[in-house]
Amino acid sequence: MSEVEETIKRIQSHKGVLGIIVVNSEGIPIRTSLDNSTTVQYAGLIHQLTMKARSTVRDIDPQNDLTFLRLRSKKHEIMVAPDKEYLLIVIQNPSE
């Protein structure tokens, strides 16, 4: 268990990373390094988007599955790694 904790800490302290959020399958954030309002917002919206993306991928080929999702915007990049029950969201500023 501590391995994951270490990994998450490392990601958090990595260069350019603004925050990391762990969301469960219902869209409720379990663990976050950002403030509450931002977290809730991210969790809700990104959860929906990921579900949609996954649904899209799987509709095309049910044997396929979503590995990860990258959303690059002007200001930063949102990276989402979906799991069976969880969702890991990392916001990073790649140009730093």
Place this chain on the structure above:
Amino acid sequence: MAPKAKSVKPPGSTIGAKPSKMKGRPKIRDDDDMTEIGDLGDDSYVHGKTLVKPDDQLDLSEVELKEEFTRILTANNPHAPQNIVRFNFKERTYKQTSSVEQIAIHFALDGNMLHKDSDEARRQRAKAGMGESKSEAALSEAGEEEGGEGEDGEKEEVVEAPPPKKESLRNQFNFSERASQTFNNPYRERGTATEPPPRANFSSTANQWEIYDAYYEDLQKQEKAKDKTKQIPTYRKEDDKTKKKLVAMETASDDISRVTRAAKIVERMVNQNTFDDIAQDFSYFEDASDEFRDQEGTLLPLWKFSYDKAKRLAVTSICWNPKYFDMFVVGHGSYDFTKQGRGMLLFYTLKNPSHPEYIYSTESGVMCLDIHPIYQYLVCVGFYDGSVGVFNTQEKRPGPVYKSTAKSGKHTDPVWQVKWQKDDLDNNLNLYSVSSDGRVVSWTLVKDELIYADVIKLTVDDLPTEGPDGTQLQLLGCGTSFDFHKKIDYLFLVGTEEGKIHKCSKAYSSQFLDTIDAHHMAVDAVRWNPFHPDIFISCSADWTVKIWDHNYGNQAMFTFDLNSAVGDVAWAPFSSTVFAAVTADGKVHVFDLNINKYEALCEQSVVQKKKTKLTHIEFNPRHMIICVGDERGYVTSLKLSPNLRKVPKKKKGEENVGIDHEIEIAKLDKILSLVREPDNKEKK
């Protein structure tokens, strides 16, 4: 008002002649009955028969006076309206009431007469009866004053008789109502509400993939059921455990350890972003200037790997994973005899340059390692303390799965090289190690332990020397490296500290097939050419790299002087003529015999601080990169520029075939033949 007599008067009289009288009369109100007395202004009535002509009487002629006017007396009420119109709700119109009441009531007086047989009358009589009896008694008294005493009794009787007849009278006029109300109990309200049954909202979509998932799960369950029926009942316990785990999974939804895989992926993504330019270089950068420099190439530095706990330790060995081409293993230890401490075994991947995937800490320094070509999770390690260990990355143990101990025949000096070999006849894993104690040992992994077998002892001389008390001692040389032939299974080379290279066979344990005096100092590395069966390369601390043909053991085919102690040399996997060497002055030398037989194509310093020795070098089996380790614990990856990795051009249509071995061999042969002829001539 007393009824007045109505006198019918002849025409011209006041009653009939309304029109004549209208003007003269004061305004008559509507409710006035014209047939009322109204004859107030009639003087004739008051004064009897005297005719007095009023002043404003119409003067009519005699004819007119005699005119007969017909007056009809009707029973109609002249005051009653003639046309009452009422709104009929049924027909929603105004309708004229057909008949209007013509009754005119002049006088009304409510009487108080009762029928003598009615209830009220009877009641009153009953009440009055008492009074009558009293009055009768009085009358009788009055009538019979004389018989007073005798009639007193009658009186009394009479008086006594009515009281029992007296009933409770209901006084009609003096009605008093008396009501009583029962006491209303104060209301109290009491309510209970049951708890609503727990509800859960369920919503789902039926997609193609959801259906697929459901079928897949069903299939899995069926397979498990089949397995269950085949296997021993003890497996039920495991199933229960898994069931419990499922339950636990549902409840312990906050268990963060389940995010492991996602966390790893995200970490790699984050790293990819941070080292984006390096990742791009790795894939796409080609040094364009190589087109202009024919005989030169460059090395582009890519990622740099370091782990803070291993920073003080030198890189003692690197090995690329033969299956997953982005993974490699680095062993850390110390070459310094005086500073011996712990060691580390780190597994890195190119996808995550900031942190190793697996970390193993060891008590003594790791000197060498090798990954099993088939079971990539097995790594064999040679330690400074002379023991050999096997790590299994699939198991989550912090230490080696197998380790040789003093009892089980471990080496007495540091193990300099280990190599996996093919499984023996019993399908047990097999590995070889060479050490400074002069032994080449073969270890077999049988069940839980390592069983050793001495393969060969590196004797210095053929003749045993005499020891102090006359006993015969066998001096052993120190082995520093070895390499097994790719094709010929039993053939292997051993390099020693004395600078000799022994050609040995697994079959012969006491004798060497051949000995070559290769170098003046210890042989640091010896490697067979991956393509050519006869060629091998060796490097030494005497600043030289030599290429040999094992058939001609007297002299090296090629000798390269690198101006510094050479730590390691490696052949490129994609070409038979390319090899690279690392030196103690921090430089990497890359040679391509095809292009330049005498000089390096590239001599590049890759260390940040000068005076850092480079200890090891390895080519990646798939990508065109090399990994270089130094004594500070850093591993640097470098990309070969196009000039350094020239492969013979393939024909169109054969491009996907892969490296053609024969072409490679032929290429090398051609070069060798140029060198060999003068050699032969010299021999001769």
